[in-house]
Amino acid sequence: MSGEKEKTSAPSSSPYVEFCKGVNGLDKVILRESRGSSAEVYLYGAHVTSWKNDHGEELLFLSSKAVFKPPKAIRGGIPICFPQFGGLGTLDQHGFARNRLWSVDDDPPPFPTNTLSKAFVDLILKTSEEDSKNWPHSFEYRLRIALGPGGDLMLTSRIRNTNSEGKPFSFTFAYHTYFSVSDISEVRVEGLETLDYLDNLQNKERFTEQGDALTFESEVDKIYLSTPTKIAIIDHEKKRTFVVRKDGLPDAVVWNPWDKKAKAMSDFGDDEYKHMLCVEAAAIEKPITLKPGEEWKGRLELSAVPSSYCSGQLDPQRVLLGS
Numbered sequence: 001m002s003g004e005k006e007k008t009s010a011p012s013s014s015p016y017v018e019f020c021k022g023v024n025g026l027d028k029v030i031l032r033e034s035r036g037s038s039a040e041v042y043l044y045g046a047h048v049t050s051w052k053n054d055h056g057e058e059l060l061f062l063s064s065k066a067v068f069k070p071p072k073a074i075r076g077g078i079p080i081c082f083p084q085f086g087g088l089g090t091l092d093q094h095g096f097a098r099n100r101l102w103s104v105d106d107d108p109p110p111f112p113t114n115t116l117s118k119a120f121v122d123l124i125l126k127t128s129e130e131d132s133k134n135w136p137h138s139f140e141y142r143l144r145i146a147l148g149p150g151g152d153l154m155l156t157s158r159i160r161n162t163n164s165e166g167k168p169f170s171f172t173f174a175y176h177t178y179f180s181v182s183d184i185s186e187v188r189v190e191g192l193e194t195l196d197y198l199d200n201l202q203n204k205e206r207f208t209e210q211g212d213a214l215t216f217e218s219e220v221d222k223i224y225l226s227t228p229t230k231i232a233i234i235d236h237e238k239k240r241t242f243v244v245r246k247d248g249l250p251d252a253v254v255w256n257p258w259d260k261k262a263k264a265m266s267d268f269g270d271d272e273y274k275h276m277l278c279v280e281a282a283a284i285e286k287p288i289t290l291k292p293g294e295e296w297k298g299r300l301e302l303s304a305v306p307s308s309y310c311s312g313q314l315d316p317q318r319v320l321l322g323s
């Protein structure tokens with residue numbers, strides 16, 4: 001894919017980008033960086049299902065019961081919620097992008113910033129006749145998924161209104177990232193303390209978070225509002241910190257189904273809630289509105305770094321203020 005200009009029906013692979021088949025023969029792209037990190041992306045949903053560091057350790061949670069069969073969305077990895085987050089509209093839960101077959105975009109418009117990465121793939125989803133019945137708008141959604149030389153995973157969404165009759169459209173959005181954690185009761189999230197949130201478990205009522213980092217001992221489903229561009233997920237047991245950097249995405253959803261909801265989900269193991277946490281960079285409270293011809297950009301950058309200890313406590317300043 002990298003550097004290719006011509007449109008070809010079967011994209012050719014390189015040492016950095018391999019086009020192959022995944023579960024159930026679904027088309028899959030593997031990105032590899034020279035130091036050993038990798039990522040896997042299904043064209044079904046433009047869904048990242050794996051992100052490994054240069055030691056080959058998996059950083060995303062993927063359920064052992066995930067169903068790789070349309071129209072079910074894949075449970076785990078990074079589902080794309082577009083054009084609707086959750087049930088906030090008339091569409092099916094989380095919109096349709098996560099259960100559509102995307103195409104490889106052979107000739108994407110140039111990116112304003114130069115990326116050092118050679119391990120990237122550009123995907124595209126356009127309006128289909130079927131979707132326009134429920135969401136009567138014409139759009140082009142371009143997604144670049146890139147692995148940086150240091151193993152960072154970067155997702156850039158560019159969504160354009162291509163309506164020809166002058167109609168604007170609005171949407172809500174989330175990168176529904178499932179992080180893999182050693183034990184949910186040993187995890188802290190920093191960067192969301194003192195913020196307002198809507199609690200999905202209490203009719204989306206608005207509350208204010210206490211001053212401490214978030215910890216987990218029961219089901220959580222909250223939409224934090226106007227969040228900082230950097231959030232840290234600290235896994236004490238693994239001594240690993242995930243850093244989420246986001247741009248164009250003011251909100252952040254934190255979700256763990258805990259035991260009862262886990263049992264109710266057919267594509268999720270009963271105990272798997274212990275090993276995952278969703279922290280989702282999102283635009284929910286204020287939907288994005290695009291006039292015809294306008295484009296919106298939303299960027300997610302994930303990195304995983306070894307945690308450092310400072311008098312028995314992880315030092316949040318180093319994580320959140322460090323570059």
Ligand SMILES: O=P(O)(O)OC[C@H]1O[C@@H](O)[C@H](O)[C@@H](O)[C@@H]1O
Binds near residue numbers: 221222280
């Ligand atoms: O089962 P789904 O459709 O993938 O959704 C999973 C969860 O996704 C979260 O983003 C929502 O806040 C939760 O309410 C929801 O349960």
